[in-house]
Amino acid sequence: MFDTLKQIWPSLWPTLAAIGVILTFVPLLGLYMTFIERKLAACVQDRVGPNRVGPFGLLQAVADGIKIFLKEQIIPDHVHRFVYFIAPATSLMAAMFALVVMPFGPVSPEYSEGFRFIVTPGIDIGLMMMIAISSLSAYGIILGGWASNNKYSLYGAIRSCAQFISYEIPLGLSIIGVVAAAGSLNIEQIVAAQGGAFWNWNIFWQPLALLVFFTSALAETNRLPFDLSECEQELVGGFHTEYGGIKFVLFFLAEYTHVVTVSFLTALLYFGGWHFPGLTGPVDGSTGGMLLRAIVLVMKVSLIVAFIMLLRWSLPRFRFDQLMSLAWKGLIPLGLLNLLCVAVVLTLDIPKHFLALTALFVVAGAMISARHLQSTINRPRSEGRLATGINLTESAL
């Protein structure tokens, strides 16, 4: 027994260390992202934000954490107790489990000894596993909504279920383009394929895929333009209405973990991962190079996180039919179009940067939808149109 342990120890400790890093940093990050989000929200709204606890309010996150741990655990009488308890755990577990195949620093596609910035290096279906696992988090939400035995919670859960199913499709479609270009589902290899000059990054020749991916990934995180499952104005609190204290925090943490996952995926798949102009070569073992690349990756990820937070304060929430038509009439056709173009470019060996022209499809699509919108909205009052949509002239006849 001990001998076996000794034998596998060289390959065991890097995995344990990586798990340790993820298990410590994800809750910490979730805690501090609430703080950063509040600060950013304050900046956007010309306020100051939390500034009382500690210097610049930096300990606010800690205070929030302590407060929420010490809260009374209230379990409503009408809930299905077992499901009620496993729902938040499922939610967070799915969110954290998706991080297993996520390189959070530079990882060489070749297997190497020592500490690696990934829990399971060299998984050939890494990306697929990540998508599969992270869509499990819909389970947590649906279970939570159902167990709450509350109409509004169930509405929120059903909404989010429909939203997840709809947005999985464009998400997958946009990823297939990237996967086809790199010829691998292994995230390390997808990043390695974007090495060299910075115009090899996927964003510069698949901008359409980035747009589709980012939009649908944002919808998967259930965050503000897409947070119909918990919209306060209609559904009280949505699926987490009946949750409080630490169970609520688990849902919350899952959401923030999703944001981190999405940001990492966007950076890795489209923004060249740990590559940067001047830092383009394959991953070497030197500590300095590794550290520099890790910093580059983290910087890219934090910029994307900041962008997601900024989006929250610039865009209003979708109506549910708008949400569905965006996925089915907008993103899925665009995703299919992108896939077709990638296939044509790869099969006929056309220089791949011609693909950047696919961005024009976005403009074309936007123009078509604009034409439609204009024809429905820009009808003069004299035609008898009321805000309710009743046609006065017709009803008078």
Added chain:
Amino acid sequence: MTIKKLKTVNWGEEPKLGWIEAMYLPAIASGLATALRHVFAGRTTTRQYPEVEPEIPPNYRGVHRLNRDEVGRVKCVACYMCQTACPANCIEIIAAPAPKDDPHWKDRDKYPETFTIDELRCIYCGMCEEACPVDAIELTSIYDLTGYTRKELVFDKEKLLSIYDATANTGKDPIRTNRGTLGPASVEADTASQCPPAPGRGSHG
């Protein structure tokens, strides 16, 4: 003569949705630009309240005080005008004849033996201040009145006088009503000579 169809209702046309606007993506970009501009402009309008106190306008109606005259006596002559005027019935005065033997009080007939104001019942309308003929009761700019019990917010005469002592010299709450030429309590006041009685007022004085 033909009946001319009068246009009596003016419809306000909704602004037309422009081509660019209907495409959404430029609108999203401009929305993000607005948010970013506010992030980097750094003009916060938040007031750091406990550290930085707000500027209270001089006609603010806050906690009451009972003014003193030049010799330090309570200015109030116990005429019950404020108690009568008060719409919330929060003032309660018990009057007593001024001690005639005391040379200190020889120019006064009455004085308030007790003078209590229930600060929680008060609606801060300022009508007591308007009613007072001798400028005895005034509202100050104190806005953050708090207490642990209801009882401690029923202010008696001593408390109201102490508010006068605390606020009279801060500059924030100057004695602001100056028409007190009616009662004997203010005959000797300097303000009497500066401010003659307004027409229709004080003719019976």
